[in-house]
Structures are given as C-alpha cells and as structure tokens.
Amino acid sequence: MSIVSEPILRRKIADEVFARLKFLIESGELSAGDEMPSERELMERYGVGRPAIREAMQALASKGLVEISQGERAKVLRITAESIIRQVDLPAKLMLSGSADSLEHLKSARIFFERGMIREAAVKATPEHIAELEALLERQVQNLGDADAFIEADMDFHQYIASISGNPIFVAVSGAMLGWLKAYHSEMLIWTGRENFTLTEHEEIIRAIESRDADVAEQAMIKHLERSRALYALKNRK
Structure with missing residues (x-):
C-alpha cells in the first residue's frame, strides 16, 4: 500500500x-x-x-x-553533541550485550576513529596539551592496583587526545565509545602486569605527539589498541 x-x-x-x-x-x-x-x-x-x-x-x-x-x-x-549521542547510549549497550559481532565492530570502529584523533593531536598539540597528557599518565601510575581508577584514567587519557582536535563532536563520540567498551573490559588488565604495557604505550604515544610526527603517532596508537582489544570481551556468554 x-x-x-x-x-x-x-x-x-x-x-x-x-x-x-x-x-x-x-x-x-x-x-x-x-x-x-x-x-x-x-x-x-x-x-x-x-x-x-x-x-x-x-x-x-x-x-x-x-x-x-x-x-x-x-x-x-x-x-550539545554529548546530549545527542547520550540518547543512543542504552540502545547501543543492548546491541553490544547481545552480539559478539557488534562488539568486534565497535573495537574496529574505535581503532579507525582513534587513528584520526592521534593524527589531529600530532598536528595541533601544544606544550600545555603534552603536560596534561603526562599528568594523566602519572595518574594512571598512581592508581596501579586499583582497577576502576586505572581504567578511568585510561579512558580520560584517550578522550583528552580527542579533545585536542577542538571538535566537541569528536569528544562526544570518543566518550560514547569508551563508555560502551568499559562494560566489557576484562579484569585481566590488572594483576597480570599488562597494566605496565599500557603505561609504556601511553608514554610512547605522548612522545610521538610531542614530536609532531603524525605517522609515528598513528602507528603507536594502532599498536596500543590492537594489543588491548583482546581485553574487551562479552561476559557470561555460553
């Protein structure tokens, strides 16, 4: 009809x-x-x-x-961009909870997104931005052994990189993806020594941004996210 x-x-x-x-x-x-x-x-x-x-x-x-x-x-x-994206928060979480494929797609989307953000940061970062990234890294160091605080600092580190772009839509998208992934972050990150890999890789990312070399910065981010993507998994699935 x-x-x-x-x-x-x-x-x-x-x-x-x-x-x-x-x-x-x-x-x-x-x-x-x-x-x-x-x-x-x-x-x-x-x-x-x-x-x-x-x-x-x-x-x-x-x-x-x-x-x-x-x-x-x-x-x-x-x-705002944040308030708009927040409207899809619950549907996104429900989609992710019921599909391993959706979670894998989100991981891939995050890597694609952060490749762009790190290149923007390498071009636009000021000494003040570098100092803030170093402060966030130090916060992670201080929170070693506290899984929730360590992961929170990790999320803030990545979202701050998005904020260097100066684009509030990028910041909102970054925050949404990190929030959706947080529910699937494996506790294996803590107590296994893997948190030290995260700290080392974050240091490499900061230095690459500071050098203003977008190619090196992008490769550092890809290495970091590809290594850590296995730490996100659907829980309680048979």
Whole structure:
C-alpha cells in the first residue's frame, strides 16, 4: 500500500501536545534554560487533561529536549553533541550485550576513529596539551592496583587526545565509545602486569605527539589498541 492511500490515523492527544511543545523549542520561542509552562497553564491552553501533558513532557525528556526535576518546572536543555549521542547510549549497550559481532565492530570502529584523533593531536598539540597528557599518565601510575581508577584514567587519557582536535563532536563520540567498551573490559588488565604495557604505550604515544610526527603517532596508537582489544570481551556468554 502506498503512503498516499494509507488510512489516516487519529493521533493520541499526548502526541499532539508533544508536537506543539516541540515546536515551541524548535521555533526558538523557548530557549535553552527557559522553564516550560506549568502543567495547569498547558492544560488550559490546549484543553487537555494532566495525563496527556505529563506523557508529552516525558517524551520531550526522553529525547533530551527538557529536564524534569521533582517539584520544579521542566527546563529546556541546551542541545550539545554529548546530549545527542547520550540518547543512543542504552540502545547501543543492548546491541553490544547481545552480539559478539557488534562488539568486534565497535573495537574496529574505535581503532579507525582513534587513528584520526592521534593524527589531529600530532598536528595541533601544544606544550600545555603534552603536560596534561603526562599528568594523566602519572595518574594512571598512581592508581596501579586499583582497577576502576586505572581504567578511568585510561579512558580520560584517550578522550583528552580527542579533545585536542577542538571538535566537541569528536569528544562526544570518543566518550560514547569508551563508555560502551568499559562494560566489557576484562579484569585481566590488572594483576597480570599488562597494566605496565599500557603505561609504556601511553608514554610512547605522548612522545610521538610531542614530536609532531603524525605517522609515528598513528602507528603507536594502532599498536596500543590492537594489543588491548583482546581485553574487551562479552561476559557470561555460553
């Protein structure tokens, strides 16, 4: 059946309220930080009941357009690359949890992405950037033996490299991929001496960035990520 001959379905009241509230945001009538109209005001404006208003507000919140706090009016959120990508966080984790292939694809995507980020860093890094990377490496050294803190510092190291690009979309993508992978990071990393390989490789990456040699930096990153990709695996699968 073509779209022109499909039956026209009556929209739920909550869906219509959602569409109108979304238009207020899209049109700029309500901007980031503005409070949404009260439930009573919206009920009177649109001639609908409280359940329809609340359902529409929840739909706006689920799409990252507003923030709902207990006892306060909902507020329009500022749309950022991070807030947009956060909307796919749960579906991405569910996809990964059910498919070994998806996890392998994510590992490969991460390597492809970080190859580009390291080349950007080699071109754009300042002495201040190098100093911050060295501080992050030292934080890892100080957290040897503490798996959670060590891995957190590891993630911050890689995300900081993405931030050197100056592109907030790259930073958001980096943070998302690292967050999705974190759930599958094997505890084998700690207590086996493998954390020392990580420290050595991070040092090599810093020196390559500092030398401003994009080719050497890229090869250092590939070696690091190819070695560590085996440390990410689906758990509790038979």
